Amino acid sequence: MSKHHKHRGYGAQFSASPKDGLVLEVLALAEKAGAKAGYAAAKEELYRTIGSGQFLNEQETDELLAAAQRAGSAAALVAARKVLDKTLRTSFAHHHHASVSSSPTMPPALPPTVTEEPLTKYSPALGLLDTPRTKIEQHILTITRVERLNDQIVRLIASAPNLDGYRSNAALDEYVKVVVADPALGLVPPYDLRALRHRLPREQMPRSKSYTIRWVDPALNELAIDFVVHGAPGTVGHWAGNAQPGDPIVISPARSKSSLSLTASYYVLAADEAGLPAIAKVLEALPSSASGVALLEVTDENAMFDVKHPEGVVLRWLPRGLVPAGKSNVLPVALQSLPLPAGQVGVIAHAERSTIKAIHQITEYWHLNKHASHISSYWTLRENRLHS
Ligand SMILES: Cc1cc2nc3c(=O)[nH]c(=O)nc-3n(C[C@H](O)[C@H](O)[C@H](O)COP(=O)(O)OP(=O)(O)OC[C@H]3O[C@@H](n4cnc5c(N)ncnc54)[C@H](O)[C@@H]3O)c2cc1C
Structure with missing residues (x-):
């Protein structure tokens, strides 16, 4: 195995030594742990607010959890960088001191001046570390038919060979996230939302909104979603109102929030x-x-x-x-x-x-x-x- 490891986000020229690799690994672990802790803390807080009768909708819940994840990972990363920085400075100073004073031709050692920021070469670390790349789970289908159910609701029927891997979960409340990007940005699906979050301002991020899967026909490789047409350009509601046969539609894997059993009288x-x-x-x-x-x-x-x-x-x-x-x-x-x-x-x-x-x-x-x-x-x- 090579002694040097390539790190995503630093370009081809950045290859890390085993020590660099260890530092990056620690930062990556801190980032991940912070994200997890932020998510867990926010979730607990959400349960508490639900208990006291306050409600956030799905979109707000997602946004809040994502913000908590980001805040958690950023805070953990800052803390980890501080500790690593201190450790590296100490060992750098120690190493510098030892090598200077061990030379017989040199004058007595001066207290070491730290001129180097040991961690600067790892900047910017946030979000660029070599964390295991997660597969982007999105399915890209093509709109084949557009049906108006009334003035406010449009049904988009979409299809793809093998539904581009989309599998129905058969839940009564089966729904997906429909991901819509501003065409002016020229983004090509599937969208790596995690990476884009570091690159794009919030208002330019692709929208990802929940929509019920109205029906799926695996034999015909078709599915249908009914959209309320509303809102200004940029909203999913507006996009749906203008969608045409031949346009792509990007959806997440199937989700479900309830396990309803239709057993009431x-x-x-x-x-x-x-x-x-x-x-x-x-x-x-x-x-x-x-x-x-x-x-x-x-x-x-x-x-x-x-x-x-x-x-x-x-x-x-x-x-x-x-x-x-x-x-x-x-x-x-x-x-x-x-x-x-x-x-x-x-x-x-x-x-x-x-x-x-x-x-x-x-x-x-x-x-x-x-x-x-x-x-x-x-x-x-x-x-x-x-x-x-
Ligand atoms: C599990 C689940 C399933 C859903 N299934 C469907 C579905 O099958 N079909 C469907 O149309 N919606 C469905 N929704 C609702 C949909 O996710 C929201 O309406 C979403 O906010 C639309 O996103 P947007 O980008 O169009 O607008 P946003 O950016 O969220 O909002 C922009 C503006 O439009 C307003 N707005 C948002 N939604 C509506 C609306 N429906 N009517 C009028 N004004 C609105 C907001 O108040 C805001 O001012 C579902 C939601 C959940 C949680």
Whole structure:
């Protein structure tokens, strides 16, 4: 084995001696451990806030955990560099002192002057160390069809040989991250988000947002995602509204957050447009004998479309009219007025964050079947942020 190790990020000319290798390894370990510790601390804090009734949506949770990881790794790296720097200075000074005083022709040794920063050659270390390169887990498909379900929702059907390795997890709430980059940057997928984070300002990073896999057809190598069309250029919602057959779509591997078992005796389902794909999947999966009600928030009567559902589950489309998405209270008001049956109720609700908070408050004292219930925020209304 070669005595020198190449290190990613330093260019071809940087090859490290075994000692350099050890230093880099320590820095890499510190970076990794810091990231892990930051992540764990933030997660614990998140559980605490959930316990006290505060909610972050998935996007905010991801951003918070990523920030904690970055902060943790940066702090650990600074600490490790300090310790290494001190150690190397001491050994450098000791070595310098020893070699100077051992020369018979030289005058008596002077106290060593440290002129060299022992760790400078390892800068910038953050994020550039030779940590094991993780495979970029993204699947690149091609949009083959674009279907308008109503004025706000577009279905993109995408395909690739063998679905480019995408495997359905068959979960009822199967979802993916859809990754969209600004075409002006000329980035080529798959996107190495970790590396790009060190290179690009935050506002230029590819967007990575959660979307329900509406259906997968492995025989035809096709899958479908329903997107709410909204927002300004730069948002995934805007990208979806302009997507054309032939365009690529980049998705993460399949994810799932709940292990719902559809075992309730009565169902109350609620969604705005973002939650509608997930609720439509539940409606399709319910046994034909199921009973309940599905409250579906849309803009107006023209926005209703066909959703397959058991006969015993009543669909109630709730137009919010001129009230903007995320500001309407049609879902909580309808929920509040429901006459509930005596048995165990399964509540599945996905909508904007404050709506979900209201739904939580209303259903808190219901006799819920926990295994058949999943109430979670799908997006957060943020005014003046890339909004149309
Ligand atoms: C598990 C899961 C599954 C999801 N499935 C779907 C799905 O199948 N289809 C779908 O469309 N969404 C779905 N969402 C919601 C989607 O991830 C968010 O709406 C996401 O914020 C959209 O990203 P963006 O880049 O378009 O906008 P962002 O950058 O997040 O937001 C930009 C602006 O648009 C506003 N905004 C964000 N989402 C909406 C919206 N839906 N309606 C109106 N304004 C909005 C924000 O308030 C902000 O002002 C899902 C979310 C989760 C957690």
